[in-house]
Amino acid sequence: AQKITQTQPGMFVQEKEAVTLDCTYDTSDQSYGLFWYKQPSSGEMIFLIYQGSYDEQNATEGRYSLNFQKARKSANLVISASQLGDSAMYFCAMREAGDSGGGADGLTFGKGTHLIIQP
Amino acid sequence: DSGVTQTPKHLITATGQRVTLRCSPRSGDLSVYWYQQSLDQGLQFLIQYYNGEERAKGNILERFSAQQFPDLHSELNLSSLELGDSALYFCASSPGSGGLYTQYFGPGTRLTVL
Numbered sequence: 329a330q331k332i333t334q335t336q337p338g339m340f341v342q343e344k345e346a347v348t349l350d351c352t353y354d355t356s357d358q359s360y361g362l363f364w365y366k367q368p369s370s371g372e373m374i375f376l377i378y379q380g381s382y383d384e385q386n387a388t389e390g391r392y393s394l395n396f397q398k399a400r401k402s403a404n405l406v407i408s409a410s411q412l413g414d415s416a417m418y419f420c421a422m423r424e425a426g427d428s429g430g431g432a433d434g435l436t437f438g439k440g441t442h443l444i445i446q447p
Numbered sequence: 448d449s450g451v452t453q454t455p456k457h458l459i460t461a462t463g464q465r466v467t468l469r470c471s472p473r474s475g476d477l478s479v480y481w482y483q484q485s486l487d488q489g490l491q492f493l494i495q496y497y498n499g500e501e502r503a504k505g506n507i508l509e510r511f512s513a514q515q516f517p518d519l520h521s522e523l524n525l526s527s528l529e530l531g532d533s534a535l536y537f538c539a540s541s542p543g544s545g546g547l548y549t550q551y552f553g554p555g556t557r558l559t560v561l
Contacts, residue, residue: 361547373537373552375449380547419490425547433503434480434492435539435550 331355332420334438341410341445348395349405349441351420357381359425362403363435364394367417376418379403415445450474451553453538459559465526468556470538472519478502478541479521480550481513485534496521497544525558533560 333352341347353362364376379387379394387394395404407414421435450473460466472479481493483506492505496515507513510528515521525532535555541548 371535372554375549375551378549425545434495434505437490439489
């Protein structure tokens with residue numbers, strides 16, 4: 329079963345608008361981490377933001393914020409005031425702590441959302 | 448710049464050959480992870496080492512192996528290469544082994560098997 333689902337394969341957004349990238353996840357662990365990474369056309373994977381399952385506040389990092397809704401198992405990335413340089417692939421990822429008996433593993437990634445910012 | 452280095456940046460080789468990819472983690476990080484990114488499989492976790500010991504294994508083929516050395520750099524060895532092994536291979540590092548540490552990725556090695 330897919331553990332991370334990103335339902336938007338591609339998005340076009342006007343520059344300076346806010347954008348929300350969707351991510352839902354599936355886990356039976358109580359302790360887990362949710363991550364967003366950006367991959368520009370150059371190929372590198374850039375860490376953007378992290379949310380722990382026990383964090384009560386939504387994470388924020390500059391123009392990035394994570395809308396964490398634990399009961400809905402959703403961890404959407406919000407980019408405020410989008411810029412042309414935000415055009416890239418965005419990946420949602422999860423790492424489970426392994427407290428449900430499965431053991432800690434690497435990051436599980438979604439298929440990504442290709443975001444294009446238009447001037 | 449994440450502080451994680453990977454060499455080489457590009458590698459072109461033929462089917463049946465063996466290659467070694469090298470990774471140096473961020474200063475102070477004890478965990479190294481390897482990932483494969485391909486068009487059909489997406490981003491997949493291969494293997495994790497923590498302070499020289501194998502800690503977790505993902506979808507790593509038997510033809511692939513890895514190790515982490517005392518200076519904490521890691522190597523991923525790919526043998527009997529097939530066309531389908533063409534992919535972008537990432538190394539990532541984190542301070543500890545647990546699930547809640549952020550993993551910082553290197554620039555990747557793009558492997559092309561002809």
